[in-house]
Amino acid sequence: MPDAEGRPEPGAGTVGGARRRLSRRALFAAGGVTALAGGGAAGAVLRARREERAADVIPFHGSRQAGILTPRQRYVRMAAFDLGTGTGRGRAAALLLRWSTAAERLGRGEPPGPELEPPGSRAAETGALAGTSPARLTLTFGLGPGFFDRTGLTAERPEALAPLPEFAGDRLDAARSDGDLFVQIGADDAFVTAHVLRTLQRLAHGEARLRWTMTGFTAADGRRNLMGQLDGTGNPDPARALLDGPGVPGWLSGGSYVVVRRIRMLLDHWDTLPAGHREQALGRRSADGAPLTGGSGRTPADLAATRPDGVPVIAANAHIRLAAPASNGGATLLRRSWSYHDGLRSDGAADAGLLFTAWQPDPRTGFVPVQHRLSRGDALSRYLVHEASALFVVPGGSRPGGYPAQALLEG
């Protein structure tokens, strides 16, 4: 069944075309047989374990980076790093190669390997992931504007990687925004994402410093966010988020641009609204995500429909009207969002909301016009505060032994 958040990678992390998990019970039962019967059954257990692992493996290398069209994992850690002043093109390339080699191994459930430890670092892998499934781990790398300056590639910086404009109502924290290098670490296991982030930090020793990190999660069985809305409804064909065609440089082919926004929800306020008011603000029914003009979650909204008294069924300031491609010159965004809840703010409110990412071939015709409209008139916006923001260019994929953006850095 296709996930509205993105189509499965062809063949990625699949056994026989569908993700398969062997139950622990089956493995333990087989283990019991081993203890009694010896070697033959042990082989079966090892094969079963390998098979279980394979089902949780998403290849790092490929024509595009994993983690864009990959169905959302249950947990994500996003992070941005800043390159050191001394890190030029060669050392940045070496860092990306170290990270990519480690990503490929971690994605298979293997440790990164001692030869990847950077020169001058005394830290080493402690084996925290030993015995742990990679849990569909993906690492997706992006480059911020500063990356091009630090590596002497300012002339190669794509025009579309221009700073995002200020939007109405933005209350951005600079310390949690922007950055030279971006990584999205997705997995079905929060322990895996936490240790992988530490691994990347260790491998960046001397070259790049962690600037910010943010964490998100999704429900196992649902696409609802903490406001109770079904998220990602009405997403476009995910492939439209990718760059392609004759004008695209080779290192960007199959790539994208990702906008990252930390959007705090004013949940204490939201939860006091009458249910009808909440549905009007969104333009969809809470129960099934169908537009207020009827149908199911997959039915397009009829933005022209009016009630007998002439009032539009979907309000003029409803979120789905203002976000609709038809309202934004056809702009389409692939939205992949996670919820976050980082505890209590000093004002007593929940520090909770949406860790939102939007992927598109050009933010100037994607996120920027849509967010301008939403921030000015969207009925939902009064319950949202954008607290962090970043834009990165996401290179295309890489071949085994290589790394994303290799053609840019070694061109």
Add this chain to the structure above:
Amino acid sequence: MPDAEGRPEPGAGTVGGARRRLSRRALFAAGGVTALAGGGAAGAVLRARREERAADVIPFHGSRQAGILTPRQRYVRMAAFDLGTGTGRGRAAALLLRWSTAAERLGRGEPPGPELEPPGSRAAETGALAGTSPARLTLTFGLGPGFFDRTGLTAERPEALAPLPEFAGDRLDAARSDGDLFVQIGADDAFVTAHVLRTLQRLAHGEARLRWTMTGFTAADGRRNLMGQLDGTGNPDPARALLDGPGVPGWLSGGSYVVVRRIRMLLDHWDTLPAGHREQALGRRSADGAPLTGGSGRTPADLAATRPDGVPVIAANAHIRLAAPASNGGATLLRRSWSYHDGLRSDGAADAGLLFTAWQPDPRTGFVPVQHRLSRGDALSRYLVHEASALFVVPGGSRPGGYPAQALLEG
């Protein structure tokens, strides 16, 4: 296979004695059949879904509270609330009944129900958990010293609920310590724990204010913490953590005392130690958790063993020597810990470590003497900072329609 962190609740959350999950693939496949063949298959899908749900349900009511002997779930949100000055015994009882009724329903995957909304609250359930499995949700309630004062029950406060002493090296944040009411929300889904916490806050309107909340996770397949150690090795028979016997008041029978400690790990330092040094500090092998005196993770350490040169194999300041019951007058603690990684501290270090809980029939002969020894001499302690601390008495279980501590509050 028994989990070293705790034995499964008899019959809790199990189908045929073992937890069982139906794969999404199977459900979707069956759904496809339904679309083609109609009603008969639809019944099978519904039954399959019900069965999947049942496997993820741990009953709230019982002779003891769930969440103590329950095998650790993958995610936890712990929280403490402070009662309002006007909340006396009757209203505290009403709050615990509301919470317990909601806990029982949420644990079955049902919404709490509008009749539970407290008087004067305008907030309502937004349905964020609709369609989501309860994911082995447990709620475990505890009472802090202030609870007894606020409810006029100071005379009933157990002596063992005395403030914990200060330990060497403690750097406690009062804002994240202590509290009148404690709740441990465990589930295999972080979205569930996040929304359940918000639900408890909503149902506490006018009576109790969230004081602190902390989040933790475990790896799906492992018991390692972020230092790479196998956690919970050497835990006692979990039932020894529970109160029982003639001297125990009825409301405490089957209960316990829980110490909650937020223990930050100095991971940047730890990761630079040679592997042998790390093993010496712990007294166990990293690879399998076996004591340095040999055997497996389940082999007791031979604390008397010496090397040919007379030096103890397990160092005098090794963690497992100082934490051993034999070193602490037989004190035993049931340890149930989760990892946390809350991002970056302002000093650039990881705000990461262990959300540690220790359960015992009396902290004065349990956590207190053990932690005194550890904090003074443990080789591991120099890589740990205790940043938050709380002690709660955990009442025994409750009957359907009731709530923990009912006999105390209505006695």
